[in-house]
Amino acid sequence: MSRIDLHLHTTHSDGSFPPSEVLKLAKKASVTALAITDHDITSGLPEAMSIGQELGIEVIPGVEISSFDGRSELHILGYCLDWKDPVLDERLGTLRASRHRRNPLIIERLRAAGLDVTYEEVRQMAGTESVGRPHIAQLLMKKKYVLSAKEAFDRYLAEGKAAYVARELPRPDEAIRWIREARGVAVLAHPTWIKDGGQGFLGCVTALKEAGLDGVEVHYSTHSKSQTSGYLELAMRLDLLVTGGSDFHGITKPDIEVGYGRGDLKVHPRLLDPLKTIAAGR
Ligand SMILES: [Zn+2]
Numbered sequence: 001m002s003r004i005d006l007h008l009h010t011t012h013s014d015g016s017f018p019p020s021e022v023l024k025l026a027k028k029a030s031v032t033a034l035a036i037t038d039h040d041i042t043s044g045l046p047e048a049m050s051i052g053q054e055l056g057i058e059v060i061p062g063v064e065i066s067s068f069d070g071r072s073e074l075h076i077l078g079y080c081l082d083w084k085d086p087v088l089d090e091r092l093g094t095l096r097a098s099r100h101r102r103n104p105l106i107i108e109r110l111r112a113a114g115l116d117v118t119y120e121e122v123r124q125m126a127g128t129e130s131v132g133r134p135h136i137a138q139l140l141m142k143k144k145y146v147l148s149a150k151e152a153f154d155r156y157l158a159e160g161k162a163a164y165v166a167r168e169l170p171r172p173d174e175a176i177r178w179i180r181e182a183r184g185v186a187v188l189a190h191p192t193w194i195k196d197g198g199q200g201f202l203g204c205v206t207a208l209k210e211a212g213l214d215g216v217e218v219h220y221s222t223h224s225k226s227q228t229s230g231y232l233e234l235a236m237r238l239d240l241l242v243t244g245g246s247d248f249h250g251i252t253k254p255d256i257e258v259g260y261g262r263g264d265l266k267v268h269p270r271l272l273d274p275l276k277t278i279a280a281g282r
């Protein structure tokens, strides 16, 4: 049965497969339309679009922008945006530069904590992928400082731990504005990441809607049935678009498959038209 998947990562950010491989997996999974949503970068789109044409899969231009609201890191998905827009390109470039400054700082903190690791080793670990905290976790496992990636985050890499370095991120309302100024549609990714700080979940999403948010990722690999129905209700109440995707990364999230998530994800193709309608008005 046909399905769509509006949240996929490739080697252009922290995914482990290039766009062409992700498209092939999508074909096998009977995905008829998809969005490549790499973190803060759109460089995977030309390859995805040309392979999409070959395989008969519609490729929606996408991006996933990291932001911080003072309590939670929130990810804003941008769809159907003008990804060649020079202003957007410059904004994303600045965001990526802050990520690249961060990794060597994390290594410095690990070394200060007495761990024998170098940035060069992390780069080798990442191979052709862009360096991120998952690679640092892999290195700590390889060097037997920890037994699992989870332990690496719990002991060193997570917020508040010895080697945590905060990123300079835009606020969610800025990320939304960047997407809309590039004539795209802005959607809140994995809404479970919201830490409402007493404002209430509804209050947080209402504030995002007032800042221009268009939709919410209701269907997501790790959502329970009750979470999905709760977010669906929220979307209806606030008149937000409903979207969904697997957040496929490849081998770093081995339990998640393109189109199927953990097996029970189903994003219906009918969700695409409302998204395109909003995009056409931008
Ligand atoms: Zn995300």
Ligand SMILES: [Zn+2]
Residues within 6 Å of the ligand: 007, 009, 037, 064, 247
């Ligand atoms: Zn993602």
